[in-house]
Every structure is written in structure tokens, then in C-alpha cells.
Amino acid sequence: MSNDKKKRKNPMVALILSGILPGLGQIYNNQFLKGLILIGLNVGITILAREPVARFIEASGDLDDIPSLLMLLGYAIAGLILIVFAMIDAKKTADRINLSVGDSP
Template structure:
């Protein structure tokens, strides 16, 4: 049966061609995302956090982290009345977008698992 082709895929980290069933890349050692978990779109996560800080984290499945961002952002807006908020609000807003984007990438690469079994571990 030499003529049969083996199913392959490409590593999400290094791009090496690996067996389609491989869970870890033999070249770089990075865990590959499982096919049963839906991929998160990093761009969408960042845009949601751009529109409202914390929404990107909620989209990524980190509900607690998203709520913490929303509360911190609300407090920061209130602090604008004492000038401190003019510094903290943009920092939190940018931090929320960057965190949402990078977290979605980590979820897709298999470095971070978010789900019902460990939802408190990712806050």
C-alpha cells in the first residue's frame, strides 16, 4: 500500500508538515489546536474590545476576566473627574484590545484552553 497518501496538516507555530492526527508538533513541540474546539478570531476579539473594553475577553470565553475589565474600565471613567482617569482609561482600553487579540491567538495555538472544565483558571 505504498501508493496511499497520509493525511497531513501544518503546524500552527512553525509551519512544518505533520501528521493530521498529531496533537504536538514533533519539530517545535507546540500543542496543536484540537479540531473539536472552534477557532477564535483574534481580529474580532480586538475589535470587540475596541468597541467596549471586556467584550473581547468574553468572546474568548473568559467571562470573569471580561467582567473585571468592564468594572475596571467603569471605575477608570469615573476617575476622569479627578484627572487620573485620563491616564488610566486609555491604558485599560489598549490593554483590553491587546489582551483579547493575544489570548485568541493562544487559544488557537493550543497554549490556552478555555472552557467549562477550567473557566476559573483563566481569569
């Protein structure tokens, strides 16, 4: 029965891990599927953002390539939303785990 006991989680550790890589905090909280999905989304956004970043660098930062600039902005916003979501979710989940565990060590 002791294997079924949930262990307390440090919400700040979960938050920081998700800030480093979205999904790590979820894995720390034993939400493996959610963590892998978030890591996959992060990798996908990074891969998709490579082309507009390369175009922007190739143009020496020229702001005339509006479509590439908008794509780059879109991927940056998507990445930021993903990081913020993962951090908030990891912290709230760790808090919820700690409430369900109670005061037991």
C-alpha cells in the same frame, strides 16, 4: 466530548470588541471573569472621571483648575491603558486559543 472542543477565535474580532468596550474581547474568548473585571474597571474609571469633567466644563475649559485637570488627565491615561491592555490581551488570547485548537475547523 464534542462540547469540550474549543472553537477557533478571530483575533481581529477580539481586538475590535475590546476596543469598543474593554472586556468584550475577553468575553468573546470565553474569559468571562476577566471580561467582567475589565468592564467593571472601565465603568469605575468612567464614574470617577465624571466629577473632574463636570468641573472642567463648568469652568468653561479654564485651565486654572490644575487639580481637576490633573485628575482628568490621570483618568484619561488610566482609561487608555485599560483599553490598550484589553485589546492586546484579547488578540493574544485568541491567537493562543487558535494554536491550541490546531488546524481543525
